[in-house]
Amino acid sequence: MTENPRPTDYPSPQLRVEALEALLVERGLVKPEMLDGFINRYVNDVGPMNGAKVVAKAWVDPDFRKRLIESGTEAIKELGFEGPQGEHIVVVENTATVHNVVVCTLCSCYPWPLLGLPPDWYKDPAYRSRVVREPRKLLGEMGLDLADEVEIQVWDSSAENRYFVLPNRPKRTEGLSEDELAAIITRDAMVGVAVVKVG
Amino acid sequence: MTENPRPTDYPSPQLRVEALEALLVERGLVKPEMLDGFINRYVNDVGPMNGAKVVAKAWVDPDFRKRLIESGTEAIKELGFEGPQGEHIVVVENTATVHNVVVCTLCSCYPWPLLGLPPDWYKDPAYRSRVVREPRKLLGEMGLDLADEVEIQVWDSSAENRYFVLPNRPKRTEGLSEDELAAIITRDAMVGVAVVKVG
């Protein structure tokens, strides 16, 4: 059912990926341009800038915020964001007393339409294993020191629901436009390992 | 508490073992001859030939067999075998209806004074993980097909007791001397992943 580990002279992943592509192209089963398309999409078009637009809009538009919390997938579609790993998106909102953080302990499920592909730290066994057991300690090590009175809520994405954190809007941002707000919203804040800061 | 994995250019174990020895020798904390002594002892003096003598004697001497089962450590000392990883040795005997097999799921504890250092397969995660959950299937894959009516008893060496299997004496060995018997007794039979066979 499982396999034994590879011999030490097993070809590198670089070579194997080339070999696999060549074999499939020869058989007419993939087109390199199709692969280029997948790659370009996630390098250029789908990434945390999408999620940032959602958050910024929620910060300035109370009706949108309400729809976003009640029915995330549909509200997000209003901005044109949907696709793989976004079948059902649940938005969890931070408050003065609750901080949310998202993980997938079993693999690395992540809300692609809003955040693109997950960063290395999200896929790191140390993150996957520790955030469900010692979230406060881990977040502290990652640079986020939460006040003792803040309750940490951890969301383990074990089915097809994808969780997305609506961070708190920082103080002294009253004068910023929706676009300016989007520019300060980080990926890490939308996963819940950081908070949004100004300047 | 734990460490992150090494960089890819981390020196090989070959080099690190040399470096460690050199640093300790410079500080007068080890003598190379002492290390040579440890190595020679387990390459030349302590190995499955010890256990084989114990089994052969138990096959020909019913009183010894009785002492061996009742009080393994002391009976084994009669033959001069003792030392590290042999503080308390428990001998478990195979019968027509019971087959014993030994493992250490947490590390690779093994009765050194009788069998020397454990072989690779005993230290293999596949052995450590599977023999407690699917022993019959695993033993089959390792070449030992046990009759359905034979009960498998697995001994997980999780404390300082060390388990040693007394295999069944094969048929058609009535004419063999104790030394001749010792010569057919294998390490694998004394761990319980094989049975003793004649010629």
Next chain:
Amino acid sequence: MDGLHDMGGTQGWGTVEIDPNEAVFAEEWHGRAFALSLASMGISGTNLDAFRHGQERLHPLDYLSNGYYGRWLACAEKLIVDSGVLAPGAVEARARRMRGENVEEPSDVEVRKPQYERGGAGSLREISDKPKFSVGQSVKAKTFRKSGHTRLPAYIRGHAGVVKAIRPAAVLPDSTAHFTGEDAQNVYTVEFTSTELWGDGAEAATLFIDLFETYMEAL
């Protein structure tokens, strides 16, 4: 299966480093492995659940050694070989030839893609079964050990929680990954306290996790 992938609460993994300048694909092969992995499900006639299980079936050293896209690539190859679209060893042989080794490539084998019915695209399904559990109800995650795919992590098994929300019904990974049917069913978000999961000395926290109805029993 009770494998390395089931990492929740396991220890010994060290610390987490954030690289603020990380590229989407740190190396070019990461992007190719990603795209080929997406394509591999269609090529092999499998599905997302089978893809996840394919990763779980890698040897732990293969799972860990080349990072996330290393395990995706190994899994893509495994699914494609399992389906007979490529022969066992075909990728390795081609890769060795690419680096100048004179090895023979294996002949093609018979294609044997899994035969099964899908109830639609994606994983969500409309079902007629009413949810067995209600929001606020106390439930317990079942204690089971199985050799196949499941999305009930070990760290939840046997523990008591409270239903927080009922989510859209979805295909059951345990059967979908093995092509034995979709068995679509209700899915719940269940709330567990950290002390329930990790004992009295645990850090205070609340854990929410999504569980398929068949993973749960009333308390």
Next chain:
Amino acid sequence: MDGLHDMGGTQGWGTVEIDPNEAVFAEEWHGRAFALSLASMGISGTNLDAFRHGQERLHPLDYLSNGYYGRWLACAEKLIVDSGVLAPGAVEARARRMRGENVEEPSDVEVRKPQYERGGAGSLREISDKPKFSVGQSVKAKTFRKSGHTRLPAYIRGHAGVVKAIRPAAVLPDSTAHFTGEDAQNVYTVEFTSTELWGDGAEAATLFIDLFETYMEAL
């Protein structure tokens, strides 16, 4: 700790190969690593339990990548560095110099071997406490999760068995490995059925395992 080393019943490891012609030390460095590991406990002022825990504290890739003697070597170095006998990075720096890299070796640090009392050589002890459990008694392994060393494997926790034998008392690894005392206590061999451990579909087998008194409770 809940780590990779706790392998009983975990899945995904593949098959077992027996090499009938295996040498005691397949490579020369295996022998040196073995001998240095034996010496490392005295040099670092630690003990066998600390040595086992040192292996558990290796990152899983370090635990697996260079086999048994690879993990012994890494552990020996860890104990010696933890004790201050060698500075962190000293072995790596020397190894790099040996292969021609121009790196500086770190200065020595202050030696800080653990201070603790041993009640004698080895692990067995004479104690006055009468065994709390008797042969034939039904018992249950405790369910606990701890970050430190323990010899109660995860696959036994929470399960019911029967005391098969009372063994010589021994130092408790959970405290000895952390130098907080020997806490010598009675040790029992406990019998478990495979269905109790692995569920109704399990292969028929009987499992015997040694448990320290503090790991057990009456059923």
